[in-house]
Amino acid sequence: xxxxxxxxxxxxxxxxLKVVVAPDSxxxxxxxxxxxxxxxxxxxxGRSGFAHLFEHMMFQGSANAxxxxxxxxxxxxxxxxxxxxxYDVTNYYESVPSNALERVLWLEADRMRxxxxxxxxxxxxxxxxxxxxxxxVMNQPYGGFPWLDLPPIAFRNWANAHNFYxxxxxxxxxxxxxxxxxxxxxxxxxxxxxxxxxxxxxxEGVALATKYFSDIPAGPIPPFADPAESPQTEERRGxxxxxxxxxxxxxxxxxxxxxxxxxxxxxxxxxxALHGGRAGRIYRDLVLEKQIAVEASGGIDDLFGYNGPTQMxxxxxxxPEYSSEKTLxxxxxxxxxxxxxxxxxxxxxxxxxxxxxxxxxxxxGGHGGMPHYGLMHxxxxxxxxxxxxxxxxxxxxxxxxxxxxxxxxxAKKYLRxxxxxxxxxxxxAAKKEAA
Amino acid sequence: xxxxxAQIVSEVPALTAERPVTWPKRTKTRLAxxxxxxxxxxxxxxxxxxxxxxxxxxxxxxxxxxxxAEMTATVVRTGTAKRASRQIxxxxxxxxxxxxxxxxADTSAVSFAGLSELAEPLLGLVNELAREASFPEPEFExxxxxxLEEVKLERTQxxxxxxxxxxxxxxxxxxxxxxxxxxxxxxxxxxxDLAQVYREFYTPENALLVLVGDFDSATMLKTIDKVxxxxxxxxxxxxxxxxxxxxxxRRVYLVHVPGAVQxxxxxxxxxxxxxxxxxxxxxxTNSLYGGAFNSRLVMNIREEKGYTxxxxxxxxxxxxxxxxxxxxxxxxxxxxASLTEIFYELDKLRAxxxxxPELADARNYLSGIFSMGLATQHGxxxxxxxVALNELPDNYLETYRExxxxxxxxxxxxxxxxxxxxxxMQIVVVGDRTQIEEQARLFGDTQIFDAHGNLLM
Numbered sequence: 077x078x079x080x081x082x083x084x085x086x087x088x089x090x091x092x093l094k095v096v097v098a099p100d101s102x103x104x105x106x107x108x109x110x111x112x113x114x115x116x117x118x119x120x121x122g123r124s125g126f127a128h129l130f131e132h133m134m135f136q137g138s139a140n141a142x143x144x145x146x147x148x149x150x151x152x153x154x155x156x157x158x159x160x161x162x163y164d165v166t167n168y169y170e171s172v173p174s175n176a177l178e179r180v181l182w183l184e185a186d187r188m189r190x191x192x193x194x195x196x197x198x199x200x201x202x203x204x205x206x207x208x209x210x211x212x213v214m215n216q217p218y219g220g221f222p223w224l225d226l227p228p229i230a231f232r233n234w235a236n237a238h239n240f241y242x243x244x245x246x247x248x249x250x251x252x253x254x255x256x257x258x259x260x261x262x263x264x265x266x267x268x269x270x271x272x273x274x275x276x277x278x279x280e281g282v283a284l285a286t287k288y289f290s291d292i293p294a295g296p297i298p299p300f301a302d303p304a305e306s307p308q309t310e311e312r313r314g315x316x317x318x319x320x321x322x323x324x325x326x327x328x329x330x331x332x333x334x335x336x337x338x339x340x341x342x343x344x345x346x347x348x349a350l351h352g353g354r355a356g357r358i359y360r361d362l363v364l365e366k367q368i369a370v371e372a373s374g375g376i377d378d379l380f381g382y383n384g385p386t387q388m389x390x391x392x393x394x395x396p397e398y399s400s401e402k403t404l405x406x407x408x409x410x411x412x413x414x415x416x417x418x419x420x421x422x423x424x425x426x427x428x429x430x431x432x433x434x435x436x437x438x439x440x441g442g443h444g445g446m447p448h449y450g451l452m453h454x455x456x457x458x459x460x461x462x463x464x465x466x467x468x469x470x471x472x473x474x475x476x477x478x479x480x481x482x483x484x485x486x487a488k489k490y491l492r493x494x495x496x497x498x499x500x501x502x503x504x505a506a507k508k509e510a511a
Numbered sequence: 512x513x514x515x516x517a518q519i520v521s522e523v524p525a526l527t528a529e530r531p532v533t534w535p536k537r538t539k540t541r542l543a544x545x546x547x548x549x550x551x552x553x554x555x556x557x558x559x560x561x562x563x564x565x566x567x568x569x570x571x572x573x574x575x576x577x578x579x580a581e582m583t584a585t586v587v588r589t590g591t592a593k594r595a596s597r598q599i600x601x602x603x604x605x606x607x608x609x610x611x612x613x614x615x616a617d618t619s620a621v622s623f624a625g626l627s628e629l630a631e632p633l634l635g636l637v638n639e640l641a642r643e644a645s646f647p648e649p650e651f652e653x654x655x656x657x658x659l660e661e662v663k664l665e666r667t668q669x670x671x672x673x674x675x676x677x678x679x680x681x682x683x684x685x686x687x688x689x690x691x692x693x694x695x696x697x698x699x700x701x702x703x704d705l706a707q708v709y710r711e712f713y714t715p716e717n718a719l720l721v722l723v724g725d726f727d728s729a730t731m732l733k734t735i736d737k738v739x740x741x742x743x744x745x746x747x748x749x750x751x752x753x754x755x756x757x758x759x760x761r762r763v764y765l766v767h768v769p770g771a772v773q774x775x776x777x778x779x780x781x782x783x784x785x786x787x788x789x790x791x792x793x794x795x796t797n798s799l800y801g802g803a804f805n806s807r808l809v810m811n812i813r814e815e816k817g818y819t820x821x822x823x824x825x826x827x828x829x830x831x832x833x834x835x836x837x838x839x840x841x842x843x844x845x846x847x848a849s850l851t852e853i854f855y856e857l858d859k860l861r862a863x864x865x866x867x868p869e870l871a872d873a874r875n876y877l878s879g880i881f882s883m884g885l886a887t888q889h890g891x892x893x894x895x896x897x898v899a900l901n902e903l904p905d906n907y908l909e910t911y912r913e914x915x916x917x918x919x920x921x922x923x924x925x926x927x928x929x930x931x932x933x934x935x936m937q938i939v940v941v942g943d944r945t946q947i948e949e950q951a952r953l954f955g956d957t958q959i960f961d962a963h964g965n966l967l968m
Contacts, residue, residue: 080556102555103886104530140521144805144814151805152872153526154879173879178524203817203842210773211820211840217667274886275530319770320667323660353609355600364596367653370660395660426604433607433626436556440887447886 080436082451085278086465089286091294092266096455096465097281098273100448106177106274107448109169110184111456114262116240117163117384118301125242126250128161129205130258134168135159136197138187143197146183153179156446163240164383165460167453171446174275178284185288188268191259195252202247209241217320221501222327222391223377229314230329230497235303236385264295269459273448303384305331311493318503321393323370325501326400328407329387330490332376336462341474342482343490344379347388348427349419349483350410351375355426358390361410368403369394380454380471383461387497388490400500411491418484431475439468532882534909535891538728544743545716548735549895550728553888557627559724560888562896563637564620566719567712567747570686570829571617575704577692580614582658582700583708587621588612589650592643596650599636606633612640616687617830618900619712624889627725634738641713642742651702659697666962669840669941672766673777676939676960680764681779681834685755714744719899723892755832757781759935763957765948766941767967774846774942778853779836780932785828785901789926791914793826793835796926799873800824800860801837807856808837816852818845828901835930846940847950854936860927864920878912 086096119127137143150157155172168187170180213219224241231237270289272281308331318325333339350358351374362369374390394403419427443449451468458467538550569580588610589596603610608625621640625633665671675690682688720739722731757780783789794802801808801824812818822839837857841849865873884890885908898907940951944959951957959967 100555102533102553103882104532105883105886141523144810147814148805148872149523151803151876154875154883156880156883157804171883173529173882175527175529177527179526182524200814200817204813204820207773207818207840207842208820210842215669215771215773215840217664320768322663322667352604353600355597355604360597360600363657364653367656370657370664393660393664426601429607429626429629430604433558436558436626437624440556440558442887442890445880445884445890447883447890 080439082439082468083278084455084465084468085282086459087282089265089290091290091292093285093289093292094269094459095282095285096269096271096459097276097278098271098448098451098455099276099278099281100273101275103447104174104275105171105447106174106272106276107169107171107446107452108177108180108184109167109271109452109456110188110268111165111167111271111460112263112268113165113460114267114298115162115164115166117235117303120254120258121234122246123250123254124239124246125205126246126254126258127166128241129201129247129250130255131159131161131166132201132205133191133193133197133255134187136193136201137191139190139192140186141183142192146187149179149183155180156444158444162378162381163386165381165456167456169446169449169452177276181284181288184270185292188263188265188289189292191256191263193252193255198250198252198255202250205242205247206244213241218318218325218393218501221316221325222329222389222499225316225499225501226327226329226387226389226497229312229499230331230387231305231385233303233305235301236305260295262298264298265289265292266294267298269456271452271455273452305385309494312497313500314497315500315502318501322396322503322505323393324396324400324503325391325393326403326498327374327389327391327501328404328496328498329389330496332386332388333486333490335380335382338482339486339489342478342486343388344376344475345424345427345431345478346414346483346486347375348431349423350414351390352427352430357410357414358407362392362394362403362406366406368398368406380457404498411487414487415484415491418480418487421480424480424483428476432472435472535885537895538732540732542715542736542740544740546739546742547719547899548732549719549721549899550731551723551891551895552726552728553723553891554725555888557725558624558888559627559630559722559726560624560892561720561722561724562620562622562892563641564618564719564721564896564900565712565717566618566900567717567749568614568617568619569689571747571750572708573686573689576696576700577689579700579704579708580619580712582654583705583712584612584614584619584621585654585658586646586651586705587640587644587709589654590645590647591639592645593639596647602636606636608633610637630726630731631734631738634734638738638742641718644709646702646706646709648702651705655697655700659694662691662694662697665691669768669771669773669775672768672941672962673775673838673939676764676766677777677779677836677937680758680937680939681781682755682832685752685832687755687829687832711747714746715739715742716744716746719896721892721895721899723888723895751831757932757935758937761934761936761938761955763938763940763951763955765944765951765957765959766939767944767959767961768941769943771942772843773840774843774940774947775838775840776846776849776853776938776940777836777838778850778936778938779834780936782826782833782835782930783828784830784833785897785903789929790828791911792918792922792926793930795873795877795915795918796860796923796930797824797826797835798877799865799869799923800856800931803873803876805872805876808853811856812839812841812849812852816848818842818849843942843946846942846947847953850938850954854933857927857931857933857936861924861931861933864924867920870918870920870923874916874918878915881911881915
C-alpha cells in the first residue's frame, strides 16, 4: 500500500500560539493560515450570524493596515486570500509567492494584535453579508437546504440549532461593542494556530512566527458553552417552504458518533458505502435503479472539522409523482439492508481503496486556486481539537483497519429513527396547484 | 529597572528576492492513430489526474438539438460492450478513481483521477468508454428523464436565467447562443442521435489525452500506447458558422421572477478568443476592472457601498468567439445605482490612464496567481489542456508572466477603449419587475421576458 508521509514541525510560542510548519519546496508558493477556535456554533445568544459577520470585519482594518490595505497588499504581492466560518473554527488564509511570506505574517499578526474598525465598516459589511445570504439562501431554489433547515429540527441545544447565517434582526442589532468583545474573548493567540505550508523551511517558519507573533499578549482561555445534546428518544420532523423550486425534497440527518472513537471510523466507511457517488447505495437505489429521485447525495460534512454534534445527512430531490412518504420508505429500505447485511468483503475492499485515494486528494487539494488548503485544514483541526498535528500521518490507518462487523454495528446503532431528523422542503407552487 | 520595549514591526515588510519557478517538464507526442498525448510529472501524492478531450462539443451539433453532446457524454459512462452501468461504478471505486464525462460548447471530455498504482486499469476503462460505449436504451431513457428535471430546475436559478439570456443576445443565430434545451427538445432526444454524435466525435484523430501526476513519463507512454494504440477513427467535419454581429446600442433585458428578493445583474459585450494577440492585455485589464478582490469594481460596489457580496467581471473565451461580462447580485433598491457604478468604472478605464502603481499591483497579481495555479495536479492539468486546445505556443507557460509584466498604462487604456464597449453593452437583469423595472429602463430600451423566455413586453 502506497503511503504518504507529510513532514511537519510544530511548536507553541510563549503566548500560547500554536505553530505548525509543513515544508514543500516543489513550487515557490507558500500558504499561510490562521485558525481561531471559535465558529458559529458558540457565537453569543441573540447574535445569530455574528461569528460570520465578525469574520468579514477581520478584513476591515487593523492597527497598522487600514481598510483595503490588507486585501491590496496580498493581491499586489501576487497572492490570493479568503476566510471562512465553520461550526467550530474560523479561518483566514492566503497563498502567495514565497517572497511575500513576511508581509503576510506581518498582516496576520497585525490583525491578531488589534482590530481597528468603525461603525461605517460595520454597516458596510452588514449590507454585504445580507446580500451573501440572499444570493446563497433567500433568492436561490433550495437555498440553505438542508444545512440551515435541519439543525433547528434535529437539535435542542441553541448552540447547535440556531440560524448560523443569522436572522437579519440579529445582524442589525450587532454593534461595535459586540465586535470588540468577541475579538477580545476569542481572538487571542492561545486560542489559535498558525500554519505555514509550502516553500518555507521548518526552522525558518518557526523563527518568523516567533518574530511576528510572540509579542502578542495571551488572553484568558475563552469560556466555551457546552454544545452537548440531551439524548434523543424520538424521530424529529419538520417542514420548510420552497419558494422557487418545483420538485419536492427531503433531507434525513443521523447524528454521527463523536470524532476519533471506534464508531466514528466505522461510520465514515459506512458513509462512503451509502453516499460514495454513483456507486453509493443511496444514489444507486433511488436515482439509478428505482428512479424515484433526481438527486440523492450527502454524507458527513467535513469529517475532521467538527468538534461537537454533527450529522450524516442525505439530501434528496424527488419526482413529484412519488410522495414524500414513498420516497422515505425506499430510503429506509436502503438503511435496513445495511443493518441486516452490512457490507460484503469485496465492497469493503473497494471502500478502503477509495477512502485512501480520496484522503490523498484532500491532502494535496487546492481550494479556489490556493495550494495545500486541504492539508492546512486537517493540520489546523488536528492541532486545535486534538493537540496532535501528526494525526495527519496516522489517521488513515484507523479507517483502513475497520472491519465488516463494525460497519454493520454502527448501521444498527446509528441508523435508527430515534437518532434522526427529517426536513421536508415543500414547493409552494405545488401547494398552490393542489389548493 | 530596564524595560524592554515591545519589538512591534509596524512597517509593511518588503518583498524579498523572488524564487524562480520550476516550470513543469512536458512530454508531447502523437500516437500512430493520431491521438495527441501530453504528460507532466507531479509527485506530491501517489495519484494522477487526466482528461481525454475531444475537440467537438454542443455547438457542432446544435442544429440537431441543444446540449446533444452533453447528453451523449452523460450516457457514455452508463454502459459498454463489456460492462454494465453498475459494474463501471464499482470498478471505479475498486480503482480508487473519480470519473466524469461532460461536454461544453467546443469540447467533450472524460475527466478522471486515480491512484498511480492502478493507472493502467483506469486508463483501460477510459479507453473502453471512448471506444465501446453501448448506449443501453434503459440508461438513456433514465438520463433523458433526469435531464428533463434539470432543465426545469435551472429555470428557477437567477444565475442561469441571466447567462442564458445574455448568450442569446450576444450570439443571435450562432450556435453559441444556445446554452440549454427546452423541455420539448429533451423529450425529442433519441438514443440513435447520441450514438451518432459518439461515432463522429469520439475518435483518436479528434482527441487529446493529458495526464499529470506521479508516474514516470517514459513508462506511462508505453502504457498509453498499449491501451489506446489500436483505436482508430478520423477527424469529424467541422462547420464554420457565420460570425455574429455585436448588438448595437445599450439595451436592457429584464427576466421577471416574481417574488425575487434580489436582482442578478449580468452585462456583457463581445470580446476575443485566447488565440487573439490581445488576450493577455485584455486579461490584465479585466483583472484590474473586476477580476480580482482588489479590483476597482469590487472596491466600489462591495467595499465602499455594500450593494453586493460577489461582484466580478470575467472573460469567456470560446473557440470561435469570446465575450466579456460583469455580474453582481444586488439588493433590489440599488439596481440603478449599481449599474451606474459598473459603467462609471468601465468608462473611467477608457478615459483615464491607470496610475503606474495600481498597474504594477495588478501585474504582480496576475503573474503571481498564474504560477500558483500550476502547483496542484489538477491546476496544472487544466492549464496544459488550455494551451493544447487553443494551439498556444509551447512556451506559453514560461513566457506568460513576462508578457504581463511588460504592459503599460497606455496598453491598458487602448485595450479598454477597444473592448470595454460600454455604449453597446447588453444588460440583463433577473428579478421581480414590480421592484426593478423603473430602474432598469433608465439604461436603455427594455424588453421583458418570463423565466421560460416568453416576451412579456
